[in-house]
Amino acid sequence: MLRLLAKQGRMAAPVESNLLDELYTALDRDPxxxxxxxRLLEVWAELGDxxxxxxxASTLQQLDPNNxxxxxxxxxxxxxxxxxxxxxxxxxxxxxxxxxxxxNLPGASSSRGESSNAQPVTNLxxxxxxxxxxxxxxxxxxxxxxxxxxxxxxxxSTSDSEDQEVLPNLQAISEGRVSSVIPMEQPIAxxxxxxxxxxxxxxxxxxxxxxxxxIVRWAAIQDPPLEVDAIRERLVKRxxxxxxxxxxxxxKVTVAALQHIEREYLEKKYVNSETMLGDEISDIPKENFxxxxxxxxxxxxxxxxxITANDGVMRNPLSRQLFTSHDIQQIxxxxxxxxxxxxxxxxxxxxxxxxxxxxxxxxxxxxxMLEDQSVDTAPSRHAMDEFQAYVATLPKSEQETIKxxxxxxxxxxxxxxxxxxxxxxxxxxxxxxxCLHKVGDFLSQAAKYLKKQ
Numbered sequence: 001m002l003r004l005l006a007k008q009g010r011m012a013a014p015v016e017s018n019l020l021d022e023l024y025t026a027l028d029r030d031p032x033x034x035x036x037x038x039r040l041l042e043v044w045a046e047l048g049d050x051x052x053x054x055x056x057a058s059t060l061q062q063l064d065p066n067n068x069x070x071x072x073x074x075x076x077x078x079x080x081x082x083x084x085x086x087x088x089x090x091x092x093x094x095x096x097x098x099x100x101x102x103x104n105l106p107g108a109s110s111s112r113g114e115s116s117n118a119q120p121v122t123n124l125x126x127x128x129x130x131x132x133x134x135x136x137x138x139x140x141x142x143x144x145x146x147x148x149x150x151x152x153x154x155x156x157s158t159s160d161s162e163d164q165e166v167l168p169n170l171q172a173i174s175e176g177r178v179s180s181v182i183p184m185e186q187p188i189a190x191x192x193x194x195x196x197x198x199x200x201x202x203x204x205x206x207x208x209x210x211x212x213x214x215i216v217r218w219a220a221i222q223d224p225p226l227e228v229d230a231i232r233e234r235l236v237k238r239x240x241x242x243x244x245x246x247x248x249x250x251x252k253v254t255v256a257a258l259q260h261i262e263r264e265y266l267e268k269k270y271v272n273s274e275t276m277l278g279d280e281i282s283d284i285p286k287e288n289f290x291x292x293x294x295x296x297x298x299x300x301x302x303x304x305x306x307i308t309a310n311d312g313v314m315r316n317p318l319s320r321q322l323f324t325s326h327d328i329q330q331i332x333x334x335x336x337x338x339x340x341x342x343x344x345x346x347x348x349x350x351x352x353x354x355x356x357x358x359x360x361x362x363x364x365x366x367x368x369m370l371e372d373q374s375v376d377t378a379p380s381r382h383a384m385d386e387f388q389a390y391v392a393t394l395p396k397s398e399q400e401t402i403k404x405x406x407x408x409x410x411x412x413x414x415x416x417x418x419x420x421x422x423x424x425x426x427x428x429x430x431x432x433x434x435c436l437h438k439v440g441d442f443l444s445q446a447a448k449y450l451k452k453q
Contacts, residue, residue: 369440
């Protein structure tokens with residue numbers, strides 16, 4: 001009925017018609033809303049339709065006998081009356097930023113702009129309802145202000161260009177395109193962020209993650225939004241600039257932060273789709289997450305256990321390739337990887353404890369075993385016995401190196417990498433648990449490795 005009366009009234013301009021549609025849709029959902037009746041009364045008064053203005057003033061007075069706006073348009077004088085706080089809050093139209101009175105709000109309304117809320121949203125928390133209803137009020141008030149400002153400007157012989165520029169902004173807000181009018185704040189300057197990081201070194205990684213997240217948010221609201229590759233390129237540039245502005249010792253936090261952002265927001269793909277224990281990569285706790293340079297994703301707790309089981313050898317448990325020096329630094333500096341430092345120190349010390357004559361012995365035994373084609377393998381066994389007797393004469397520190405130093409090798413047949421100690425390889429050959437030629441090949445590789453240390 002109300003819509004029919006509106007059609008019989010004065011024909012509104014396009015903007016005013018949009019506003020009336022919005023208000024009548026809200027009124028359909030809440031016919032007793034004082035706030036919506038007040039807004040409709042103001043619009044019809046602005047349009048100069050005395051009949052519709054009087055009709056809405058009368059209806060508003062029936063809903064709220066003490067309503068001052070209704071009394072004003074009906075030509076009645078209002079007497080001041082003390083109201084309880086509860087009654088006063090009920091009669092006031094809600095303001096953006098306040099806690100909404102849900103019974104007095106228009107429902108989510110349909111807009112001709114980009115954003116449409118034709119269907120009411122259910123199962124929202126109180127805060128979400130406040131935000132949703134506040135957003136509706138913001139659009140309605142933007143439409144009203146647009147109508148009022150347009151009317152004022154139409155009666156002015158000259159108008160400020162800034163006032164004219166406001167009209168399309170108000171229209172954009174009323175259509176739900178708020179971000180096109182109020183752009184998101186640009187990420188803060190690199191130097192400013194670097195000062196924050198240096199002032200709070202204990203929160204360095206969190207601050208870098210926050211910085212990278214601001215880049216992602218900024219990129220997402222661009223028109224059109226940036227592609228994933230373009231976002232990653234911006235993040236890498238940002239990382240480089242940050243690393244140049246903070247101490248070199250803090251550089252590792254930028255690497256960890258970028259890895260977190262790539263997993264969380266850029267949906268990066270890794271060589272492995274799950275951890276060594278079968279968990280999804282996305283389920284790795286943030287504080288445990290690590291990505292090696294060969295693009296394997298790790299739970300640092302699992303990785304540290306695997307490296308410990310291999311006597312501290314820094315080898316990728318999945319690919320069997322040795323980690324790069326940069327990966328090793330990242331692993332050892334991680335809180336869960338620091339327990340590996342004593343094992344690394346021991347291995348490094350063992351490398352320095354082999355005399356040249358011992359290396360010559362290792363090379364000699366390896367050559368004999370590789371060339372041994374006899375049926376009874378007597379040359380190989382005699383060479384191993386002599387080598388074991390020689391090792392027994394060495395200082396205990398050098399014996400420990402022969403026994404415990406893990407040396408990287410490559411199987412000549414399968415090309416698979418592995419780690420072995422000299423003492424362990426000779427014992428396995430003596431016990432016939434490993435092929436003599438394989439042990440000979442390893443000892444030859446071990447001699448070359450030790451010469452380089």
